[in-house]
Each structure stands twice: as C-alpha cells, then as structure tokens.
Amino acid sequence: MTPEELLAVEFELHRPRLRAVAYRMLGSLAEADDAVQEAWLRLSRNDSGEIANLAAWLTTVVGRVCLDLLRARTAHREQPLPEHLPDPVVGADDAGDPEHQALLADAVGLALQVVLHSLAPAERLAFVLHDMFGLPFEQIGPLVDRTPGAAKKLASRARRRVRAAPHPGGDPAEHRRAVDAFRNAAAGGDFDALLAILDPDVLLRADTGAHPLQTVRGAATVAGQATGFRRGGGAGATMRPVLINGLPGLAGVRDGRPISLMSFTVAGGRIAGIDILADPDRLGRLDLPGFDDRPDPVTSAGPRSS
Structure with a gap:
C-alpha cells in the first residue's frame, strides 16, 4: 500500500x-x-x-x-x-443498517x-x-x-x-409513546386526544421553503393544525414512523415518497415542540433510508474525487 x-x-x-x-x-x-x-x-x-x-x-x-x-x-x-x-438525519424506525x-x-x-x-x-x-x-x-x-x-x-x-432551550426528555420510551399518541390522534382527527398529548405552550415550527419559518404556539392552535395534516396531505397520505436525529419522529408519505418530516421535543410525557420540514426541494435532496435505493452520503466511505 x-x-x-x-x-x-x-x-x-x-x-x-x-x-x-x-x-x-x-x-x-x-x-x-x-x-x-x-x-x-x-x-x-x-x-x-x-x-x-x-x-x-x-x-x-x-x-x-x-x-x-x-x-x-x-x-x-x-x-x-x-x-x-x-x-435532519433520518433513518428507518427499525434495526436497519448498524x-x-x-x-x-x-x-x-x-x-x-x-x-x-x-x-x-x-x-x-x-x-x-x-x-x-x-x-x-x-x-x-x-x-x-x-x-x-x-x-x-x-x-x-x-x-x-x-x-x-427546551430539550427532548431523557426517556426514549416516553418519547415514543408521545409520538405514537400524536400520530394516532392526528390520523383520527381526534382534537381532544391531541390536546391531551400536547403541552399547553407547545411550539410548532414549519419550514416549507417558500416562506420564512412559520411558527404556531399553543395546544389548541397546534391541535387544530394537526387535525388538518391528513386533509392537507391529500388522498393516500399517511404518517410513517421514522428516526429523526436519533429520536422517534414521523414522515408524511404520499405515493411512497416523503412530503414532510416531523421532529418532536417531549418533556414530562407531553409534546413541547414540533419541527416540520416540508420544503419539497430540500426533501428531494435528502437521502432518506427506507424510501428509495439511493446511496446514503452520510454513511458512505472513501475520499471523494475532486
């Protein structure tokens, strides 16, 4: 050598x-x-x-x-x-690639x-x-x-x-329970269940790419937004569990392709923050394991050619 x-x-x-x-x-x-x-x-x-x-x-x-x-x-x-x-660093919500x-x-x-x-x-x-x-x-x-x-x-x-700044809770199981509860309530349009899992002062930040970062604060307002996620995603849209920066999150999916990524901050068993990336251009540039067969640049090895 x-x-x-x-x-x-x-x-x-x-x-x-x-x-x-x-x-x-x-x-x-x-x-x-x-x-x-x-x-x-x-x-x-x-x-x-x-x-x-x-x-x-x-x-x-x-x-x-x-x-x-x-x-x-x-x-x-x-x-x-x-x-x-x-x-975000995104991975499939399973054992996946070590x-x-x-x-x-x-x-x-x-x-x-x-x-x-x-x-x-x-x-x-x-x-x-x-x-x-x-x-x-x-x-x-x-x-x-x-x-x-x-x-x-x-x-x-x-x-x-x-x-x-607010930090995610230290209990991964608690984090997952909160995200699962949010997913089920949002999918079913259950406003009361959403209020129960959201912190009263929850902050939602949405990055659509076309505008500066949009923010919404307060459980009732965020719950109202969440009940519209399914309608806003269009026919056939679902929410799939994923890992986002090592923590349970959700991907909005339509026709097998992600249309949004949702990261959560959980404190005291409730969701205190939601960050949504829904910029189609940036989503298209991310390599998302489990959604297609493109190589993942985050884990690829070898000095690249100049």
Whole structure:
C-alpha cells in the first residue's frame, strides 16, 4: 500500500467525527460533506509527516472551513439560519443498517440543532469544538481570532443559551409513546386526544421553503393544525414512523415518497415542540433510508474525487 493510500485509510477513520463537527456547525448534510472533502484535499496537499496530532489538525481545519462558510453567509446577507430548519438525519424506525443507526444515535436532536444555529458563528464554533468534541481553548482561540480566555467566554455564552432551550426528555420510551399518541390522534382527527398529548405552550415550527419559518404556539392552535395534516396531505397520505436525529419522529408519505418530516421535543410525557420540514426541494435532496435505493452520503466511505 502506498503512502497516499495509507493516508486515505487513516483519514477514513476520522471521517465520522469530522462530518459530525461540520453538521453541527452548518446544519446542512451536503455542506458538511463538502467541508470534510475540503479537509481531505488540504491534508493531501500537506506533509502529513509533520502533523503531530492528525485528529486535532483535521478538526481545526474543518472548523475553520465551516467558520469561513458561516461568515460568507453573513457577508452575503443571506437569511439567518434560524429562519430555516437544519437538515435532519433520518433513518428507518427499525434495526436497519448498524452504521446508520450509530450515526443517528450520535446526532444531536433537531431542536438543539436549531438552537446551535441561532448562535453567532464564533460562539457556535467555540461551543461545538470544546463542549461537544473536547478541543482545548488554546486551539480554538486562533480559529476565532481570540485569546484562549476570550474563546472560553464565547463557549460559556453559547452554553447558557443551549441550557435555556427546551430539550427532548431523557426517556426514549416516553418519547415514543408521545409520538405514537400524536400520530394516532392526528390520523383520527381526534382534537381532544391531541390536546391531551400536547403541552399547553407547545411550539410548532414549519419550514416549507417558500416562506420564512412559520411558527404556531399553543395546544389548541397546534391541535387544530394537526387535525388538518391528513386533509392537507391529500388522498393516500399517511404518517410513517421514522428516526429523526436519533429520536422517534414521523414522515408524511404520499405515493411512497416523503412530503414532510416531523421532529418532536417531549418533556414530562407531553409534546413541547414540533419541527416540520416540508420544503419539497430540500426533501428531494435528502437521502432518506427506507424510501428509495439511493446511496446514503452520510454513511458512505472513501475520499471523494475532486
């Protein structure tokens, strides 16, 4: 095996971690893969023998690439990321492919991903690299043009925002019971059953792609919306259980193709948040295991050709 082939094999060992870093930073699976590919290109152009800690070197490269992308979005005055839901990581709600299930188990919940994308780019980078991936502030500081102490303060501010946000309950069985109850009540148009499973202050966010993120708050209003899901989906529309970022969720399906993805935040046995991705363009770009036979880029291996 040539030195180049050995380097490619070693890079593959780091790919899942690098993709996880980029996904948490960018919220886009396609952009995350592009950032990881850029790290591979930079590695292949460098003398890897001079890199003392390859994992740390690759993580900082991916972090820098992601930070540059986020700053470019701001410079071009694109819509702020909180106006659109991040890409969900979706899997079939069964044993499925072990590699994909491992990715789902490692994925942060979509609600937390939304919170991350409300942070300023430097705050997000400091929090993600330190709190989620254990990189020391001595390495993070230069990435954000700050001293280690200032980078630590960035992460601390981000941490307070993250802790203040609603988080899914720690009991997967409770989460599944709540989602199943919602599915049955919505399918049957049972308004009272929906009120029973929804938190009084539940927040629904819907990303249709054509408009900024739409929000609805309050159990009665959300229940009224949910009873219309079946009618809105058209004839033959159903809701199929799936895993979304490692937690039970639902896919609205018509003619075997997904028309929406629903992620839930459950607290105290009730649904406190619902995030719906119904943008047909983005759904069409996602690789959704169980819906078609396209390869899943999240779990594919091997440095891509440039």
